[in-house]
Amino acid sequence: MAAPQTLQQALAVLVCTFQRYSKQEGDRFTLSRGELKELLEKELPSLGDVQVKEGAFEELLSILDANRDGEVDFQEYIRFVAVACTLCHEFFLESPVVLPRAQ
Numbered sequence: 234m235a236a237p238q239t240l241q242q243a244l245a246v247l248v249c250t251f252q253r254y255s256k257q258e259g260d261r262f263t264l265s266r267g268e269l270k271e272l273l274e275k276e277l278p279s280l281g282d283v284q285v286k287e288g289a290f291e292e293l294l295s296i297l298d299a300n301r302d303g304e305v306d307f308q309e310y311i312r313f314v315a316v317a318c319t320l321c322h323e324f325f326l327e328s329p330v331v332l333p334r335a336q
Contacts, residue, residue, distance in 0.1 A: 247311070247314055250272065250276055251264070251272075251307055251310050254268045254269075254271060254272040255268060255307075257271075259304075260304065262306060262307065263302075263304035263305060263306045263307075264304060264305040264306075264310060265303075265304055266294060266303070266304075269294060269297075269305050270290060273290075297309045297310070297312070297313050299312075
């Protein structure tokens with residue numbers, strides 16, 4: 234049996250995650266404020282354990298929303314994912330390379 238295509242799977246998960254949340258309300262090509270909040274809460278639950286300052290979500294939305302339309306499109310979402318990946322890479326730089334196990 235061929236080895237799993239982990240990068241290919243990761244890309245598919247990124248796209249599917251955006252699409253799953255973006256179609257819940259309004260424009261299916263963008264994440265509304267509520268859709269983005271739900272995506273972050275459900276897909277990155279460890280963020281809930283971090284103490285954040287008042288208004289941090291609004292600040293994040295403002296930063297992500299490059300075209301200032303009040304929503305986050307796919308390109309804006311991918312910029313967020315790229316920054317998150319960069320931070321994870323830097324954090325785990327000295328750790329051994331181990332693929333995450335399926336839950």
